Amino acid sequence: MAKNILIISLTRMGDLIQTTPLIKGLRKKHPSARITLMVSSDFADAVSLIPDIDESVVFNLRQFKDTEDWEDKSWVKIYQYIELELNKIRDQSFDLLVNLSHSRFSALMVHYLKIKNVIGFHCNGSGDRMTGHSWMQYFGTEPFNRNYNEFNLVEIFSRSGGVDPSGMKINVLDASNGFNLNELIVPYYPSHNDEIHIGFQIGSSLENRRWSTQSFAKLADSLVESLNARILLFGVASESASANETIQLANHKDQIIDLTGKTDLKQLTGILKQCQYLVTNDTGTMHLAAALDTKIIGLFFAHAHPFETAPYSPGHLIFQARIPCAPCSYGVHCNNIVCVEKVLPDHILSVIKSHMENEKWVLPNSLNASSEVNVYETVLSSSGIIQLKPLIKHKVEIDDIFRFAYSVLWRETLDQETRVDFTGVSFGSEIMEDYNCSDFHAMTKGLSQKVSLLEEMETLGKAGMQICENIVRISSGERILPVKLVKFGEDINHVDEKIDLLGMANPELKPIANMFSKRKENLDGSDISRLGIESRNCYKLLNNESRRLIEILSDLEQQISTSLSPGYNRHNSIKVAVPGR
Numbered sequence: 001m002a003k004n005i006l007i008i009s010l011t012r013m014g015d016l017i018q019t020t021p022l023i024k025g026l027r028k029k030h031p032s033a034r035i036t037l038m039v040s041s042d043f044a045d046a047v048s049l050i051p052d053i054d055e056s057v058v059f060n061l062r063q064f065k066d067t068e069d070w071e072d073k074s075w076v077k078i079y080q081y082i083e084l085e086l087n088k089i090r091d092q093s094f095d096l097l098v099n100l101s102h103s104r105f106s107a108l109m110v111h112y113l114k115i116k117n118v119i120g121f122h123c124n125g126s127g128d129r130m131t132g133h134s135w136m137q138y139f140g141t142e143p144f145n146r147n148y149n150e151f152n153l154v155e156i157f158s159r160s161g162g163v164d165p166s167g168m169k170i171n172v173l174d175a176s177n178g179f180n181l182n183e184l185i186v187p188y189y190p191s192h193n194d195e196i197h198i199g200f201q202i203g204s205s206l207e208n209r210r211w212s213t214q215s216f217a218k219l220a221d222s223l224v225e226s227l228n229a230r231i232l233l234f235g236v237a238s239e240s241a242s243a244n245e246t247i248q249l250a251n252h253k254d255q256i257i258d259l260t261g262k263t264d265l266k267q268l269t270g271i272l273k274q275c276q277y278l279v280t281n282d283t284g285t286m287h288l289a290a291a292l293d294t295k296i297i298g299l300f301f302a303h304a305h306p307f308e309t310a311p312y313s314p315g316h317l318i319f320q321a322r323i324p325c326a327p328c329s330y331g332v333h334c335n336n337i338v339c340v341e342k343v344l345p346d347h348i349l350s351v352i353k354s355h356m357e358n359e360k361w362v363l364p365n366s367l368n369a370s371s372e373v374n375v376y377e378t379v380l381s382s383s384g385i386i387q388l389k390p391l392i393k394h395k396v397e398i399d400d401i402f403r404f405a406y407s408v409l410w411r412e413t414l415d416q417e418t419r420v421d422f423t424g425v426s427f428g429s430e431i432m433e434d435y436n437c438s439d440f441h442a443m444t445k446g447l448s449q450k451v452s453l454l455e456e457m458e459t460l461g462k463a464g465m466q467i468c469e470n471i472v473r474i475s476s477g478e479r480i481l482p483v484k485l486v487k488f489g490e491d492i493n494h495v496d497e498k499i500d501l502l503g504m505a506n507p508e509l510k511p512i513a514n515m516f517s518k519r520k521e522n523l524d525g526s527d528i529s530r531l532g533i534e535s536r537n538c539y540k541l542l543n544n545e546s547r548r549l550i551e552i553l554s555d556l557e558q559q560i561s562t563s564l565s566p567g568y569n570r571h572n573s574i575k576v577a578v579p580g581r
Helices: 013-018 020-029 041-049 075-090 104-113 134-144 153-160 181-185 213-227 237-249 265-274 284-291 345-358 398-413 427-434 440-475 482-505 507-521 528-564
Strands: 004-008 034-040 055-059 096-099 118-123 129-132 196-201 229-234 256-258 277-281 295-300 317-321 373-380 386-390
Touching (some): 004 020, 004 104, 013 041, 013 284, 020 034, 020 153, 034 041, 041 265, 041 284, 055 075, 075 104, 118 134, 129 134, 129 507, 134 153, 196 213, 196 265, 196 284, 213 229, 213 237, 229 237, 229 265, 237 256, 277 345, 295 345, 398 427, 398 440, 398 507, 427 528, 440 528, 482 528
Parallel strands (some): 004 034, 004 096, 096 118, 295 317
Antiparallel strands (some): 118 129, 317 373, 373 386
């Protein structure tokens, strides 16, 4: 049991809030442990919102941003600061480190700290990338396989720490005691008792993730005219220009209050608690509102992907364009962000009005299966996990089938400590409830082809296992035969090339191929026999996961096809590609 835990989260405020179930779980697993949270200076104020933390460490590299303030304008000054701060941390003798940041810098920091038990991104003595824990290895592969990921960062973070997130939601400490909304807004505009307050977060960390100021302005006018709403604009000072543009485009300027750059976290917390709704891009403010149970209409554009970062609490609504390029891949710069045009102000107005009337989300008739929009509600699944439920029943696609199959596979296999048992669960019923499966029979041929390729992946796993067994046998003998070891090394490289090519050529198989590569990336040392044993385990996992994915796809196909056509003759189904079952 750990006694002194360090958690590193150096990215965004939203990520900090999304760590709260992990921290709560670690507190429960290690009740006597001291938990320290390391954050960047940009989000130091947010630490006051995070429960179950004993201490915080603020890493401040911003102080070196303006070189005019340096006495010597030397990198030595930065190095000395980093060394001093890391030595202070190392002296505290932490016995468990959880690194939720994925930068090279954080990996080097972790290596310098010399903490024995590391979860997350780090590096070995040669500077090679390493990733502790299977769920953090998955986290490293997910950005390259976004279409097949159904896990919120909250679940990934929690499971990486051996914490089962079932029944949990994000949580923050209430920093708004004694806060009075009227005291803040009256200096700007007089308040009226019959108003409702609706917040807009018009900015985001990346500009191309933002809904247009024209759309926000049109929605503001509609909410004022239909609901007598008072609109509160949130954001940091750098977003004031967008706020001003929104106000200038609106007709009811006197009903919009610009609070960008005018609130601290205590005030923001107090205002969000008194807002009936928040319309927001994918931001830290969104996660804060979710923790405070303010109803959210989340807008996900460009790189923002709701399966990764939707608010982790039930009852919120998410809009995303349903076009082939959404979400953008990381590293892609789009010159024509058409996704922001798919979600209309009238859509948002309609769902807010219906929710006020019915206390549930009801979509307008204009949003249907022909719309280029995905709309999800965050719901609590039967297993207690926050998931996205589609409110528009689009036709099921092969990516949907594989995304669901992978969600079952990884929860079953990645970690025994938080393993989910799906024995007796009917996988197909959930897909049929959420998607239009009327054309599913036409998809089975494509599924059968993918299953054949998975069988090829399974065979490659067996081949790799056999080569590793030969390596272990030879390297463990009295006479090591270098010529044979070189030959087996060449054979291993040949198998790995085939695995990589199979994944690159077939995106549906790439998550399995990437997880295999990530595991092999973590092999370290020069003991040939031990490396052979550890490599054999990598190939064994590849073999087992390929087989299990085939079984899950086969079960899905059987359940959906039988439901669509009772008595369905399955001689053309993907089951044929699973001999021996």
